[in-house]
Amino acid sequence: MNARPLPFFVYGTLRPGEANHDRFLRGRILREEPALLGGAVLHHGPGYPYAVPEPGGRVTGELVTARPEAYAGLLAELDRLEEFRPGDPHNLYERVARDVVRATDGAPVHAWVYLAAPAVTARLRAGGRLVEGGDWRARRP
Template sequence: MATAPFFVYGTLRPGERNHDLFLRGRTESEEPGCMRGVVLYEGPGYPYAVEEPGGVVSGELVTALPGAYGELLAALDQLEEYVPGDPRNLYERVTREVTRADGTTVRAWVYVAAPAVAARLRSRGKLIEGGDWHNGG
């Protein structure tokens, strides 16, 4: 997964506050996609994806420019406050299948709620119906 694309579903989507800050000038392509097996919960100004069979989340599949991949990966890890193996992470960066608009699939990096956060959201979080933060968040 050395240079996998990223699946973004919240503040990194086009038109949202972090898109231009983190993605402008670093992407080769951005295209609509959806990921199965996850649902969205409201967070404090951003959503959390929580792994849940039967769920579907809408977002964008972002492919980094070849020369910008390492820089983009580091920037997104910093944005999501993700440190590999840190039990305090709010998110975990994992690879999952994402379906493009044409029906083809690709493995992509996605930030999902870390286990403790996911458990809290499942018990008392507010689900974003329809799995699309643009329309529900």
């Protein structure tokens, strides 16, 4: 793991106004900023999206900076939510450090991103349904 805490890039149910935002983030964050993740696309999941690496793709979301005193607990809770356990081949997501671009000023920011785990990625590439435009909020059922 990195020596310093990283912000989180959220693109699905953790975004403001979505089902898990208040449950996990309320009172635990310093700020949220619009951001973009390059090199990935979104796929529909069962009520939530999966970001899948894809050259030329783009995913819209928010860069979330945790309060220092809440960081460790939030990281652990988000890992549980995303069903990420280091080294587990049955993960739904992998937590990886990636550069995202802050929309307000175009600055790159290193952040944690939950990407679809390899087995999920293979399944989605074989027959998943894309979220057109890479924005979960603008999705069509």
